[in-house]
Amino acid sequence: MSTVTHMSYEEAVAAFEPVIGLETHVELGTNTKMFCGCPTAFGAEPNTQVCPVCLGLPGALPVANRAAIEATIRIGLALNCSIAPWGRFARKNYFYPDMPKNFQISQYDEPLCVEGYLDVEIDGELVRIGIERVHLEEDTGKTLHVGGATGRIHGATESLVDYNRAGIPLVEIVTKPVPGTGARAPEIARAYVTELRDVIRTLDVSDVRMEQGSMRCDVNTSLNRPGAEWGTRTETKNVNSLRSVERAVRSEIIRQAGVLTDGGKIIQETRHFHEDTGDTTSGRSKETATDYRYFPEPDLVPLAPSAEWIEELRAALPELPRVRRERLQSDWGFSDLDMQSVINAGAVELIAATVEAGASAASARKWWLGELARRANETETELEALGVTPVAVAELQALVDSGKINDKLARVVLEGVIAGEGAPAEVVAARGLEVVSDEGALTKAVDEAIAANPDVATKVREGKVAAAGALVGAVMKATGGKADAKTVRELIIARLS
């Protein structure tokens, strides 16, 4: 269907109310696969991490991975879910070359974790996102279409398949529909995925790297006129970065608003997100559950985690990101605004580590959100990728605090650290950047400045202390900026009174 009306985002959200939903897949970082003992390392030669079970050979029997079940329960607990005391895996039947068994072992009507929520913070306001279910399944293999221009199957001369990924434990986290977000729907979708990623990273059950596919997101979007029933939703796949989550929701809102304004209908379908254009295009029409002919997996015993085990796991949960951020903000004495800027800059953990290494919170924030953020911006890199560690920042600040270097020299030292010249103290020594605080050397420079500026010296002698600034400047110039200005000033006043 071609859209005649193109609406701006603002027009779209003025006329329609979006309802969003997110389905996130997370590959667990277990050592072995979900139902066999094959290793799970990323990047191995294709089809070297396979066995009869994950290749679906006749007669091979699966055995569930306890570590994966434990990780799934921990995710469920961290998302405030109830953990089902009993449930079965289910066979999801479909025929696709990346699924060698022609079915995927998943969970259908008996998921491990249900009815939870995750609170996300948007501009200091908490938005509660309902979690419908968290279930455990196995990942599929990977197909690669070669010979075509786009990497898609159309136009390809060959299709290759790698089963190394087939059978890696995969957790699916499904939100309830989220209505009432209005124009903030894209931003809230992104904030949710960000918070979810941080929670899972804190639990240390996955490396949650969207660019490597260990965290993947499908975004559901529908629109309705205010007061009307919810509209038909589409499911956008291939959303592989936080930024793309936001863009995918936004572009789908604009597209659907155009279709609806023209009197058209939204078709329930899968759509593909295109990173380059930021648009979605139609994929296959969405299968319904009946197409998959689910039935309980007959080769596995039911899953029945004991109440004791669940309570043990609950008690051992680490401090979760939002609680941790609140505690750090209070420890650091930051205002809400200060803390928000730290969160937006993605610098919470960097500052925490810098404080851990001995710096004050204020100085850690000053470096990471000031000079270092500026350099990261200039070179379009992440703060973590600058090559400056929190320990180096703490050391740099300690050098300033001890008077060995001043703020201006510290920035030069930082340059050296970024250039790979070593730790701050090594850069100071190698470049000879230490502040001259040796009184003998300074006195000589002060005397020379007084001799070179007799008029100024006279004024200072007559009590015009403000005039001493010119002499301080002359000494700083003579020492290449390496003198301690306060000491210089004191020496000048002492000399001339």
Ligand SMILES: [Zn+2]
């Ligand atoms: Zn295997």
